[in-house]
Amino acid sequence: MIPGMGRSPILPAAVTMPPLNRRAMLALVAAVPIFGAVAGDGAAATMDQSILRAVVDTMLPGDGDAPSGSNLGVDAQLRHLADGIPNYATLLALGSGWLDAQAHRQAGRSFTALSSAGRDGLLRAALAEPDQTMPRVYVTRLRSDAMTLYYAHPAAWRGLALDAPIQPAGYPDHHRAPPRHG
DSSP states (O other): OOTTSOSOSSSOSSOOOOOOOHHHHHHHHHHHHHHHOOTTSSHHHHSOHHHHHHHHHHHSOOOSSSOOTTTTTHHHHHHHHHTTSTTHHHHHHHHHHHHHHHHHHHHSSOGGGSOHHHHHHHHHHHHTSOTTOHHHHHHHHHHHHHHHHHTTSGGGGTTTTOSSOSTTTOOTTTTSOOOOOO
């Protein structure tokens, strides 16, 4: 109370917060380590690297023409990025942990033990989470980074009718049908 002014016109008599539901509370708890962590905090050491490898290979599976993401070392490159980007190691650890927890909850086994379709379903579920939630940020960021790292390798271009980076030349033969392979 401000002396001589009675009740403060700025502050209400009592501040009440709406009750938190379970989802909001879990999102709040999950967000705290992301914003409070620093690079090199050791979170990468607690991350199950086999889950990161499985995520990368689910997003970038190998086929007859091109190798899988892990065969090109994309998972190792992502772990290397975690050493230099603040909070990235924590994001990788929390996101991998979330996927594994969901796999155990839904299928009774780890993310790495799921079929390709099961892993894909969990990644889709993470993308269906609300904006700015940890699962969605994890999968969105990991997908972007993994794709960038993967297609930086010429070996990933096999089967794409590319023999060089698109830029700076662009597509000078865009008016012709692509050559047939195989």
